[in-house]
Amino acid sequence: MRVIIVENAAQVANAAAEHIAQVVRSCAAADRAAVLGVATGSSPIGTYNALAEIARAEQLDLSEVRAFALDEYVGLDREHPESYHAVIHRTVTEPLGLNPAHVHVPDGLAADLYEACQSYETAITNAGGVDLQLLGIGANGHIGFNEPTSSLASRTRPKTLAPQTRVDNARFFDSLDQVPVHCVTQGIGTILDARKALLVAQGESKAEAVAAMIEGPLSSMCPASALQLHPDATVIIDREAAAMLTLRDYYEHIELHQPHGSK
Numbered sequence: 491m492r493v494i495i496v497e498n499a500a501q502v503a504n505a506a507a508e509h510i511a512q513v514v515r516s517c518a519a520a521d522r523a524a525v526l527g528v529a530t531g532s533s534p535i536g537t538y539n540a541l542a543e544i545a546r547a548e549q550l551d552l553s554e555v556r557a558f559a560l561d562e563y564v565g566l567d568r569e570h571p572e573s574y575h576a577v578i579h580r581t582v583t584e585p586l587g588l589n590p591a592h593v594h595v596p597d598g599l600a601a602d603l604y605e606a607c608q609s610y611e612t613a614i615t616n617a618g619g620v621d622l623q624l625l626g627i628g629a630n631g632h633i634g635f636n637e638p639t640s641s642l643a644s645r646t647r648p649k650t651l652a653p654q655t656r657v658d659n660a661r662f663f664d665s666l667d668q669v670p671v672h673c674v675t676q677g678i679g680t681i682l683d684a685r686k687a688l689l690v691a692q693g694e695s696k697a698e699a700v701a702a703m704i705e706g707p708l709s710s711m712c713p714a715s716a717l718q719l720h721p722d723a724t725v726i727i728d729r730e731a732a733a734m735l736t737l738r739d740y741y742e743h744i745e746l747h748q749p750h751g752s753k
């Protein structure tokens with residue numbers, strides 16, 4: 491896992507956006523559209539905005555990019571402002587100028603959620619797999635909505651949200667009882683299938699989860715620790731999110747002395 495520690499949230503956004511832009515450029519050079527895995531939450535918002543800036547400055551065409559969101563609440567109308575359909579449209583599709591027909595979000599309204607989740611997996615496969623999966627991390631170490639003790643081999647499926655996650659996300663709703671109890675989420679196995687994984691985190695509230703993710707142990711108690719199994723995972727964090735890392739100095743040393751040929 492590559493760990494990049496920067497000064498502040500703005501630098502996290504810029505560095506992450508540059509990573510994504512590189513994937514889009516290299517896919518374009520290979521004459522194909524990039525397939526991006528996109529995340530909701532506050533953590534990646536700056537990254538999307540910085541990527542929109544890069545696209546504007548470089549005239550990087552994102553209209554052919556395919557996108558697959560990680561998760562969705564069960565039972566929220568798509569028009570509900572906090573449905574992840576609506577959030578992804580507002581924070582990703584519009585600012586980046588993606589074609590809405592190319593942006594996919596799991597279906598939390600399907601009569602048969604299990605069947606819908608299976609179709610979502612098939613859609614990702616049919617798109618050729620995800621080139622880069624962007625991730626945030628929950629304070630309890632969740633990625634997507636894979637709560638602690640999720641199977642590290644899990645695929646897209648319905649889940650029950652952890653009470654703490656509902657409390658954390660209640661800020662987006664009028665009250666806690668409006669936060670859905672269930673969700674559908676890509677599994678940890680699904681996320682690990684992406685060719686690259688890129689996780690961003692900012693602020694001291696993420697420091698404990700970040701340390702558990704990077705320095706282990708590998709455990710379903712910290713779902714993000716599964717990224718230790720990924721051959722091309724990058725974590726970009728600010729100083730506050732890095733505060734509880736034991737080997738912080740080493741990660742900074744590595745960035746100054748990259749081994750030859752490393753990514």
Ligand code: GLP
Binds near residue numbers: 530533534626629655
């Ligand atoms: C949400 C999302 C995750 C996100 C996480 C952290 O519940 N399902 O994909 O990474 O919680 O959110 P934030 O970035 O707002 O802290």
